[in-house]
Structures are given as C-alpha cells and as structure tokens.
Amino acid sequence: MVCFELYGHGLVVKSMVTILAIGAIQALFFSMILFNKKEKTLSDKILQFWLFVLFLHISANLLELLGYYDRYPHLIGSSSSLVFLYGPLLYFYAKTYVSNSWRFKKIYLLHLIPFLLYNIAFIPFYVKGASDKLFYYQEVLTADPPLFAIIALMAKTISIPVYMVWTLLLLKDHCKNIEQYFSSVEKIDLKWLKYLVWSMGMVAVIILISAIVKINTNFSMAFQTETYIFSAATLWVFGLGYYGLKQTRVFTNVGQINELNGSAVTRYKKNKLKESDADSYKKLLIQFMDKEQPFLRSKITLNQVASEINIPSHHLSQLLNDRLDQNFFNFINEYRVGELKKRLENPKYKNLTILGIALDCGFNSKAAFN
Numbered sequence: 001m002v003c004f005e006l007y008g009h010g011l012v013v014k015s016m017v018t019i020l021a022i023g024a025i026q027a028l029f030f031s032m033i034l035f036n037k038k039e040k041t042l043s044d045k046i047l048q049f050w051l052f053v054l055f056l057h058i059s060a061n062l063l064e065l066l067g068y069y070d071r072y073p074h075l076i077g078s079s080s081s082l083v084f085l086y087g088p089l090l091y092f093y094a095k096t097y098v099s100n101s102w103r104f105k106k107i108y109l110l111h112l113i114p115f116l117l118y119n120i121a122f123i124p125f126y127v128k129g130a131s132d133k134l135f136y137y138q139e140v141l142t143a144d145p146p147l148f149a150i151i152a153l154m155a156k157t158i159s160i161p162v163y164m165v166w167t168l169l170l171l172k173d174h175c176k177n178i179e180q181y182f183s184s185v186e187k188i189d190l191k192w193l194k195y196l197v198w199s200m201g202m203v204a205v206i207i208l209i210s211a212i213v214k215i216n217t218n219f220s221m222a223f224q225t226e227t228y229i230f231s232a233a234t235l236w237v238f239g240l241g242y243y244g245l246k247q248t249r250v251f252t253n254v255g256q257i258n259e260l261n262g263s264a265v266t267r268y269k270k271n272k273l274k275e276s277d278a279d280s281y282k283k284l285l286i287q288f289m290d291k292e293q294p295f296l297r298s299k300i301t302l303n304q305v306a307s308e309i310n311i312p313s314h315h316l317s318q319l320l321n322d323r324l325d326q327n328f329f330n331f332i333n334e335y336r337v338g339e340l341k342k343r344l345e346n347p348k349y350k351n352l353t354i355l356g357i358a359l360d361c362g363f364n365s366k367a368a369f370n
Helices: 002-035 042-065 080-098 106-121 130-142 147-181 191-216 219-246 255-270 275-292 302-308 313-323 328-344 354-360
Strands: none
Touching (some): 042 080, 313 328, 328 354
C-alpha cells in the first residue's frame, strides 16, 4: 500500500514537472518571438517582458519541485516577489490598447512599490548563508510560519484582484467613451482584454485557495496547490502568448478619443453649455441631420459632425448628453434605424435585401446592424 502511494505520488510529481516545463518553455518561446518582432508596439514590449517574468516564475517553481532548493538554498525566495508585477503589467498592457498615445512615465513606477517593499523587507533573508536559508525554508514548511510570511502571503493574494478591478473599470470607462464619439464600435473589440482579465482571475482564485490552505494548516500542505497554480498558469501562458501575438490595435482611430478625453473634457467641465446656445445648437444639429444625412456615412464621428456644423466638440457632447439624453453612438444609429424603416416602405428599394438597405443606411456590417 505504501509503495502504491509513493508510486502514485511519483507520477503526480512527474506530471507536474512536465506541465511546468512546458509552461516555462512556452513563456520563453513567445517572449523570444516578440523580442525578434520588427516594429514592436509598446503593448508588444510589455507583453514580451510579462512573458519573460512568467518564464522566470514558472522555472523557479519547477526547480523547487525538482528539489534544487535543497541543493542550492540561495535560490529560495528568488522569485517570490514576481507576483507583484502581474497586476501592474496587466494594467499597463490594457492602457496601451485603449490609448495609442499612452506612454510610460516615471510616475507609473509607483505601481512597483509593493514589489520593491517586498524585496527590501526580504534583504535580511537574502544575505543569509545557505544553511540559514535552508533552515528557514524547512521551518516555514513544517512549523507555524512567521508573521512576516503571513503578511507577505496576504499582500500577494490581494495584489492581482486589485489590479483586475482597476483594469475592468478602465475598460468600462473606455466603452463609454467610444460610444460618446463614434457611431460604429463593432471593430473596437475589447473581448481579448476582457478574456485576459477574467482568465487571470481564475489563476487568482487558485492563489486564494492556496493562501487559505497555508494559513489554516501549514505551508507544506499548500505546496501541491501552488503547483496547481503554475499548472493553470501554463494554460494561461499559452493563451496569453498565442492570442497576444495575434492582436492588433483595439481600434485605429483613437486620436479623437485622446483629444476629447484631454483638453476637450477639461473645456467641458470649465465651459458649461448655456441654455440659449443649447437651443440654437440643437436646432442646427437637427437641421444638419435631416438635410445632410451624415449618418449614412458608416465611419462618421462626433468630431466630424461638430466640425461640419461649426460647434465645439465638447459642446456637442454636452448637448447630446444633457439635452437629448443620448451618447453619439445611440444618436446616430437612431437616425440610421429611422432611415431604414422609411426605405423598407419605399418600393424603390424592394429589389434590395434588408441587409443591403441597412448597409446603405450607414451600418457597416451585418453584426453592427443586428
């Protein structure tokens, strides 16, 4: 019976070793592809670094599983702080996709404070001798862990969820912005980023389970759950690398959003639209829509409409939001639907399909029309 259990345990370890080795190789492979990619974007550079961090982290867990920490105690704790990089990298990566003008600034180094504090707090451990490190490692695994280890564990556990929420709020705000300024949003696809956030959340759940096991038992009991974490990360690495390499910009015409989200939004707050101006602007806008029918242009934007009727873009946005209770997306597509209904009743268009009429009315795809 004992031999069977040992044999079964050996199979589990071998399986885990294989999975982690595949994960480490995948992460390094995708990172090297991005490193050699010509004309790398900022998002490519962040993804490349992220994958390399994953390679280091998975490799460290693999070495621990293979027993190298016993032979080379100086490796102990060498990768434990890397988890604090995942959240900021997720947030920075999302930032580069929702804004093509976003650049890394020194102020963003504040996101690295948990990573730095953790390593500073660990300096006394890093400078210990091999025997002292090994003793500490065995003590943590077999006895009640010290308070510092529990605090560090809790900090790691909440780091990723905090940045997940932050990133989801970023994407939510971005979805609102694009509907304020664009009439067609089906090509502005955020599915990849949402997949990335929620898949990272699944890894975070496993980390939480591991933390609960550690706190309620001891660290050695959670060793296997940590291996499951990196096994799940192996699958996540494949998705991150494969789909990350396939992604293009979330949308190409982001300059207008950046402009409006910057100086124009500032003007929006400082220069509220007067009632007298609102009435004249509304009349001018309705006349323009009825006469010129700009909604028939599939890529019409708020900036273009504002320019053509000589209204400041921030005032047009205020007019739509405050007086018409709509964003630009709904406003334009309401006209498109109205025009579609008119043409369906017109015998002139009976030779066209409903989709054909919809495309003529400004919808630029079947998905947009649906």
